[in-house]
Amino acid sequence: MKIAWKEMRKNKTKFLILGSIIFLVSFLTFIISGLANGLSQDNAALIKDLPEGQFYLNENAKQTYNLSKIDTGLQEEIVKEHPQATAFSVQMGFVNDVEDKQHSVAFLTSTESDVFEDVREGEILLDSSLKEDGIRVGDVLTNNQFSGEFTVKGFVDKKKYSHAPVAYINITNYQEMYRVMEMQTIFIPGKDAPAYNGLESFSNKTFLNAIPSYSAEQMSLNMIIWFLVVISGMLFAIFFYMMNVQKIGLYGILKAIGMKTIALFKMIWFQMIAITLVALSLSIGLSQFFNFVAPEGMPFHLSLDTVLMLSAVFLIVGFVGATISGFQIKKIEPLQAIQQGEM
Amino acid sequence: MATFLIEDVTKTFTNGEVEEQILKGVDLTLKEGEMTALIGPSGSGKSTILTIAAGLQRATDGEILFEGKDMTKMSQEEIRQVRASEFGFVFQSSHLVPFLTVEEQLLLMLDVAESKLTKKEQEKEVDKILKLVEMDHRKDAYPASLSGGERQRIAIARAIIHRPKILFADEPTASLDTKRSKDVMELLRQLTKTLKLTTLMVTHDEEMLPYVDRIITMRDGYIEE
Numbered sequence: 001m002k003i004a005w006k007e008m009r010k011n012k013t014k015f016l017i018l019g020s021i022i023f024l025v026s027f028l029t030f031i032i033s034g035l036a037n038g039l040s041q042d043n044a045a046l047i048k049d050l051p052e053g054q055f056y057l058n059e060n061a062k063q064t065y066n067l068s069k070i071d072t073g074l075q076e077e078i079v080k081e082h083p084q085a086t087a088f089s090v091q092m093g094f095v096n097d098v099e100d101k102q103h104s105v106a107f108l109t110s111t112e113s114d115v116f117e118d119v120r121e122g123e124i125l126l127d128s129s130l131k132e133d134g135i136r137v138g139d140v141l142t143n144n145q146f147s148g149e150f151t152v153k154g155f156v157d158k159k160k161y162s163h164a165p166v167a168y169i170n171i172t173n174y175q176e177m178y179r180v181m182e183m184q185t186i187f188i189p190g191k192d193a194p195a196y197n198g199l200e201s202f203s204n205k206t207f208l209n210a211i212p213s214y215s216a217e218q219m220s221l222n223m224i225i226w227f228l229v230v231i232s233g234m235l236f237a238i239f240f241y242m243m244n245v246q247k248i249g250l251y252g253i254l255k256a257i258g259m260k261t262i263a264l265f266k267m268i269w270f271q272m273i274a275i276t277l278v279a280l281s282l283s284i285g286l287s288q289f290f291n292f293v294a295p296e297g298m299p300f301h302l303s304l305d306t307v308l309m310l311s312a313v314f315l316i317v318g319f320v321g322a323t324i325s326g327f328q329i330k331k332i333e334p335l336q337a338i339q340q341g342e343m
Numbered sequence: 344m345a346t347f348l349i350e351d352v353t354k355t356f357t358n359g360e361v362e363e364q365i366l367k368g369v370d371l372t373l374k375e376g377e378m379t380a381l382i383g384p385s386g387s388g389k390s391t392i393l394t395i396a397a398g399l400q401r402a403t404d405g406e407i408l409f410e411g412k413d414m415t416k417m418s419q420e421e422i423r424q425v426r427a428s429e430f431g432f433v434f435q436s437s438h439l440v441p442f443l444t445v446e447e448q449l450l451l452m453l454d455v456a457e458s459k460l461t462k463k464e465q466e467k468e469v470d471k472i473l474k475l476v477e478m479d480h481r482k483d484a485y486p487a488s489l490s491g492g493e494r495q496r497i498a499i500a501r502a503i504i505h506r507p508k509i510l511f512a513d514e515p516t517a518s519l520d521t522k523r524s525k526d527v528m529e530l531l532r533q534l535t536k537t538l539k540l541t542t543l544m545v546t547h548d549e550e551m552l553p554y555v556d557r558i559i560t561m562r563d564g565y566i567e568e
Contacts, residue, residue, distance in 0.1 A: 002447075003440070003443070003451060006442050006443055006447060007442045009442075010441075010442035010485075011442060249438070250440060250441070253434070253438040254440075254455070255423075256399060256426070256432060257426065257427065257432055257452065257455055257501075258423055258424070258426040258427020258428070258430075258455050258456065259427070259455045260423065263455075334399050335394055335400055337438075338394075338399070338434050338435075338438070338513065
């Protein structure tokens with residue numbers, strides 16, 4: 001490994017350039033990943049924070065949450081059979097504050113439940129992000145689809161749905177506003193997944209895809225993330241390929257004097273791992289720092305688990321890239337190198 | 344005492360449908376402490392026999408006996424091991440590793456040869472060999488800062504640091520001026536005697552022949568002793 005280290009020390013600029021590119025690519029990946037997680041929380045924290053369980057939609061709803069209606073009779077039967085089950089509905093809407101300013105919210109109502117907040121008629125419980133808009137406990141809010149008024153009962157932390165703050169309201173108020181008696185979804189916590197005629201069941205993970213725009217948004221961001229990871233692997237492959245081309249003569253001589261091919265591979269691997277570790281350490285540090293200083297309104301959430309998982313992927317992809325470039329070393333004939341001129 | 348025997352070695356190259364026989368049955372015995380020069384016109388096969396003897400390419404037919412073992416029957420890995428521990432190489436260009444100092448070049452060779460010496464012993468050995476080639480004052484220098492003659496001296500030091508039995512030199516003076524060429528030849532001769540090496544050298548330069556013990560002329564794939 002000494003020879004690999006010596007080469008890096010002697011050719012600092014070359015390795016610094018590669019390290020900088022890997023740092024920038026990995027930093028960008030972490031930032032986009034933080035943004036993807038943040039947007040995912042912003043889009044579906046309400047669902048993501050629920051315990052493991054099964055969601056049921058009407059099987060005619062084409063796996064789209066908005067189109068689902070659960071038959072009232074069936075709903076009662078399920079709730080009777082599973083006392084911990086809850087039926088709930090979410091609809092996008094808005095509330096007007098005391099100054100008649102409109103605020104987008106996701107109205108949520110549910111049958112009596114341990115997983116959702118219970119509110120009485122005329123009361124409303126809001127996501128705490130609305131505090132920033134100046135709404136306070138006790139404020140009176142209105143909605144033009146609702147004949148009465150809502151009094152703000154309190155706030156809950158980080159309950160978002162479809163990028164809007166959640167507003168818990170009573171089932172009676174909800175039915176008046178949306179002129180609908182049926183609920184959209186039934187949720188049964190736990191690992192059991194009983195089947196019901198006319199209903200389609202979803203796990204927590206698959207239910208997220210039933211939220212409009214969720215999968216499209218996440219797929220685009222994840223695609224960018226994986227592209228960046230692949231690009232970093234290709235960078236290693238191209239960089240080491242170029243370096244290997246320059247060093248064919250050297251490798252040939254080293255092979256001629258008896259150096260094992262695996263020792264040359266180890267040299268490349270050492271350099272690749274050293275560069276990646278330094279670049280990743282810097283980008284992990286910087287992205288975690290960004291986690292703290294990101295503006296309040298920016299949906300950014302980067303957990304250490306995600307960072308470590310992506311770092312491992314970077315190392316694996318870098319290793320593959322460097323190894324692919326190293327295959328040409330295997331083909332080098334010492335004789336050809338000797339017959340070439342000075343390196 | 345004979346240490347290296349080349350018996351009836353042939354080498355045929357195939358280029359498409361055309362076959363060309365470069366070596367047409369070469370016999371050669373190399374002796375310990377003896378410096379042998381292979382001379383002959385271009386295309387006579389002298390470099391080919393050197394590279395076959397050094398295990399850098401395979402013979403088409405014949406035997407190469409090193410310490411009683413036929414190298415033509417060895418696997419690639421066995422040949423690599425022989426090259427690493429028993430052979431030394433000096434090439435036309437010095438082919439030093441550009442990012443290693445003089446001392447590191449020699450330590451690397453000891454590493455490649457899987458030397459059993461301790462780190463301290465290795466360092467002592469490096470000092471000893473550098474004194475022998477009169478380059479101990481450039482121990483920390485990189486190849487780029489050395490002259491052509493100095494580089495070739497370091498290449499020779501690298502070739503003998505692990506105490507090989509056979510030293511192969513392919514046109515070792517081709518890139519040097521006359522004075523430096525003579526210095527290098529004197530050094531090779533001196534090392535062959537002092538370290539009891541078996542040295543096989545290819546050269547074009549007739550001015551270098553007074554330094555060798557034996558001259559073998561090759562022509563059209565045969566030896567014309």
